[in-house]
Amino acid sequence: MNLSNGEEQLMNIIWEKGKAFMKDLLESLPEPKPAVTTVATLLKRLSDKGAIGYTVFGNSREYYPLIQKKTYFSTKVNELVKNFFNNSPSQFASFFTQETDMSQKELESLKKIIEDQLKNKTP
Amino acid sequence: MNLSNGEEQLMNIIWEKGKAFMKDLLESLPEPKPAVTTVATLLKRLSDKGAIGYTVFGNSREYYPLIQKKTYFSTKVNELVKNFFNNSPSQFASFFTQETDMSQKELESLKKIIEDQLKNKTP
DNA sequence: TTTTTTATTCTATATTTGTAGAATAACCTC
DNA sequence: GAGGTTATTCTACAAATATAGAATAAAAAA
CATH class of the missing domain: 1.10.10.10 (Winged helix-like DNA-binding domain superfamily/Winged helix DNA-binding domain)
Incomplete structure (x- = not known):
């Protein structure tokens, strides 16, 4: 789409x-x-x-x-990651945190999200 | 551009x-x-x-x-964040980590990046 | 019920994009 | 230097996009 x-x-x-x-x-x-x-x-x-x-x-x-924002957007992001970062999400993420101007609060909330994800990956 | x-x-x-x-x-x-x-x-x-x-x-x-990949791409990402996430990078980041399939290693390296950024923000 | 407002369809035009043939010009090779 | 190779320009055309007027239909207001 x-x-x-x-x-x-x-x-x-x-x-x-x-x-x-x-x-x-x-x-x-x-x-x-x-x-x-x-x-x-x-x-x-x-x-x-x-x-x-x-x-x-x-x-x-x-x-x-009829299409979800999440679905549509997910496709777009994946394309970006593929086209510009050699399919490496972490490369992209690193770029992202450096390029966008995230506040301390935002960074902390993101850190928490990642920690949660890590917990799920290492039960 | x-x-x-x-x-x-x-x-x-x-x-x-x-x-x-x-x-x-x-x-x-x-x-x-x-x-x-x-x-x-x-x-x-x-x-x-x-x-x-x-x-x-x-x-x-x-x-x-004549234009840098970084510059061009940064503009694109910022547009995405603006258009789809109400200008909230953290909202985007959260979506991103959930939607892309990052490995444990990638998540950890991203966590480190964020911690470094936090250090800079709180000297 | 006549008038006004509003949403939809139909039609249309300019611009951008994907794609490439024909012609040309400048190299490279024998 | 004649003939093949390659890059560039010119021209072209179909599809997609941005934009909106004219005509129409239906609803709302007066």
């Missing part, structure tokens, strides 16, 4: 809200807001791709995701 | 090799190899975008990166 930029932006809103009508989407989109028809086109394409479904309510539809 | 898939693939080779002639690129590309003219087109586009430069040697050129 490959989504274009615009499609991704819409998906993000739909993932966040769980479900949304056209008007909700337009509301959530940042300025400068695109034309309604632009959004409609993207929704059509997302629907064609099988990324969203919808329930009809009179003249409009309530859209909802 | 936004690169298309094909452009990224070429950049990866150029980044790896540091510099490369057309024939090196063709050699490194996996089967099924694209036509020479296809590669030439991509090189032209990369050059137009300012991603690569070249030194002329007779009838051919030695291409080299």
Whole structure:
């Protein structure tokens, strides 16, 4: 499942809200807001791709995701790791902690997560 | 700087090799190899975008990166973090360690990296 | 019930991307 | 130096993407 930029932006809103009508989407989109028809086109394409479904309510539809954010994102990350880090997650992780500006708190919470994971690996 | 898939693939080779002639690129590309003219087109586009430069040697050129892999990649990761994790690196990191299959060794090395970073943050 | 608002579909255009043939120019080899 | 080899430019075309107007249908408001 490959989504274009615009499609991704819409998906993000739909993932966040769980479900949304056209008007909700337009509301959530940042300025400068695109034309309604632009959004409609993207929704059509997302629907064609099988990324969203919808329930009809009179003249409009309530859209909802058919693919999980987690699934979609996981694929993207794995591609990145593969393409740029020779398939080595740790290489990537190291790069990541160095390049992003994580606060002490964030680093500590991450450390905890890793420790938990380690516990699971060494029972 | 936004690169298309094909452009990224070429950049990866150029980044790896540091510099490369057309024939090196063709050699490194996996089967099924694209036509020479296809590669030439991509090189032209990369050059137009300012991603690569070249030194002329007779009838051919030695291409080299003008943007660093690290810089380019850092931007990409930051976009991901922004778009999907509400700008929270730790949220992303947590997702990352859960979704990718890191070995015990990798987890430990990552833990060490984080501990080092923490040391720097709390002198 | 007439008017206004809103969502959808249909149509359309410009740009970007993947892909490569034809022509050309400059090397390399015999 | 004639002929093959290789890189570059020019041209081209199909698919994907960003963007939105016109027309239509249905709902909401007045």
